Amino acid sequence: MAVLPAQMSNSGGRWHLYVPLLNVPVSLWPAHEWPPAAPVPTLAERERVLDALGYSIPAQDEWSWTEDSDIPGNPATRVRLIATVTVRPVAGGTR
Structure with missing residues (x-):
């Protein structure tokens, strides 16, 4: 079974979880967005998504x-946190 990265990041106060797919437009990547100002999603919440x-x-x-960071090499710029994990498609899944 294919192994892919999944990533979660926070931009503008909103957590995004997505699975980047090669040769697929970003707008078609499997993704989920939590409400603005939601706390960091728990492991269980990420697994459910x-x-x-x-x-x-x-x-x-x-x-x-x-x-x-927004501006690489500039220590005064806002920090962006990115989480990554390896995932596999579920047999019979939607993707």
């Missing part, structure tokens, strides 16, 4: 976090 999108996290995999 991924399941609804047709993906599962292999048992041994864990989320990892990375920092990025």
